[in-house]
Amino acid sequence: MDSVISLIQAAVVFGTVIMFGCIGEIVSEKAGNLNLGVPGIMYIGAIASLASVFAYESHAAEPNKAVCVIIALAACFGASALAGLIYSFLTITLRANQNVTGLTLTILGSGIANFFGGSLNKMAGGVGQISVAATSSAFRTTIPGLSSLGYFGKIFFSYGFMVYVAIIIAILVNYFLKKTRTGLNLRAVGENPATADAAGVNVTRYKYFATVIGAGISGLGGVYYVMDYIKGTWANDGTIEKLGWLAVALVIFATWKSVNAIWGAYLFGVLYWAYFYIPNLTRASQELFKMIPYVVTIIVLSVVSLRKKKENQAPAHLGLPYFREER
């Protein structure tokens, strides 16, 4: 029983990172922008938040936890949105190829983050490992009382607040896309920008906003990863990139619906950590188990494509630039 609970806990924590990445990407893709820069954006968000709270913690005599959280989130969202803005300018205004731009952004983001991450580790001195203890503990604070409710508390209430924020954002994004006029317009932009344009929707503005805000949400996955998942430290081990690609895969798995991303993310978490809880696995077979989330994505993609239900397909104009006067 204990091992089942600890698997669920590991899955939820893991899932939350990719859920943020995935929801942001859904917002962007619904507006027709296939942003493959998600891993890079999560990197940038992670390092921006780590660097800024590191600066704050090392200058303040007694870091205020609320301030720490605000700085971390603001720095992360701002830096990620800025990365989204670069992507938007290139793909929407200059109409550069979205795939190439996204991949470049991923490479750029991982370069920036690992460069500054290494530097921060050096600046931290000591054992050569940065640590932002105050911020991390704020992110990891659980709701007092509830987490000690036995198994129930362990499964549902043993996490930092970002786990619940992710779920709330997923539900809000779903409501926004489905029930509001702005959401309807945004989906129209991703499906058929010429139609949206002819209907009086400002296609460029919608694409910019969706991509920039989407990037900001994706970046939150990065801050959650450094502050909670690896407890306010930094490692140049490429894990964020791996998680970023899983977030992109999760978009397909969730068939572009953010509520599906909630259980999908946790399922990916369970599949990813399953090897750890299966006894007597060799190192080689562990690697096989780690592939399961990707295999599942391929299967889902095949099934969805075979069933041909139009509502479950990618937005029709995904990945293509739009120019009104094109003939």
Place this chain on the structure above:
Amino acid sequence: METNYAVEMRNVTKTFGSTVANKNVSLTIKKGEILSLLGENGSGKTTIMNMLAGIYFPDSGQIFINGREESIRSPKDAFNLGIGMIHQHFKLVDIFTAAENIILGQAEGRLNKKAVRARIKEICDKYGFKIDLDKKVYNMSVSEKQTLEIIKVIYRGADILILDEPTAVLTPQETERLFNVIRNMKAAGKAVVIITHKLHEVLEISDRVTILRKGEYVGTVNTRDATEMMLTEMMVGKKVELNIDRKEPRNTVKRLEVRNLSCYNREGRLALDNISFTAMGGEILGIAGISGCGEKELLESIAGLQKTATGSVIFSDPSTGTDIELIGKSPRVIKNLGIALSFVPEDRLGMGLVGSMGMTENMMLRDYNKDGVVFVNKANPRHLAETIKEELGVVTPSINTPVSRLSGGNVQKVLVGREISSAPAVLMTAYAVRGLDINTSYSIYNLINEQKERGVAVLYVGEDLDVLLSLCDRILVLCGGKLSGIVDARTTTKEEIGLLMTKSGKTPETGEGKGETEDE
């Protein structure tokens, strides 16, 4: 007087790169009238209206709406001025419902579905529309989509409606229904513009006709003073003979027999359902039907390009008299058997020719493996290209100019010329004159007639029923993949064909919205 005009455009010019789409065009639209905008393809009639709708912005010139000069910079500006355009390629989001498409792009905030529905119902009652608001667009027939487009525009409060080629995809019966709606709108005091190149429709519905030619304004006439002959002359710029010389078929022999042919299309839907007919050498068999009725699959099945489920296609060789089964054979195998099938597909630059290659290379596509094993022999194709250029009057700077740079009519001549040059036994054409001007269309009809006289079995898929009636000997009508009848073109009427086109009661889906590659 000035205030009587809903729209006045003065000296409007629009260029795309070096192409002049509109040059100093001036026109007026009155309230409560139906104006036809007449012109051949490429005469700039859609472009000038797109400037009213805010899709394009004019390079120079003035636009007055209700007597006030306006600058229309986006479709939103156009809506605010009460201008609504129904585009030829419908601007609808496939996965949205009718209601969602109608409210798209309007004031933001939460959806009040009840109020929206009440307003839509009011509009439907007023003008006599029928629509299912919860139906997804991808489940709709072409005429339902068009109805939806019109409701959408009226819902937004448009007083000036522009319809771009509204009847191109409708059956005669649906066209009549549309015209009734348009007359209702006129009665309600709205200004209506119909862009078209069909003369009889112009004469039937409009009050005035404005004619454009090659981007320039030619003139405006009152419909009651106009005749078909006169409008054609204004449109083309010279007198044209509008008669197709149809000879009685002679020495017809059985050339192609299709038996119980069925096939599924890419979406897994039954595209052809148990089709049987015989095509004779020396006659033109017309194929009519609403776009998407299976006409494409039928031709492609015969050409060996489409996988079939059941049935057979038997080719009777005229020289030897032997029967050969074509089903299950690839185009290459069919050719190697010595069967001369020629196919002029609907998608000229996609399936017929390679756009970035010149005429010479395109000639080689058919017989590239005939002579020469390692190196290509260019002498014969070059000679053929020269001949086609000469005989069909292809206007091109050189036979090495990429064919995609030629106009639609010239591209079609290159393709038809190549297919005819192989002395076919069966010639299949799909929408051979789509996008061509009147003169070129008639020269294509003449080429097809020549082939018929040579004893070729011609399958002609067409959309203009008037042409089908005067060109073909027999007309096969498809409806939703089923054969609904084969009629004698000399005795049948347009109404009879129109009824057959919708016979089975259910209208087929079309790939509307995806096929935006069509040149304007």
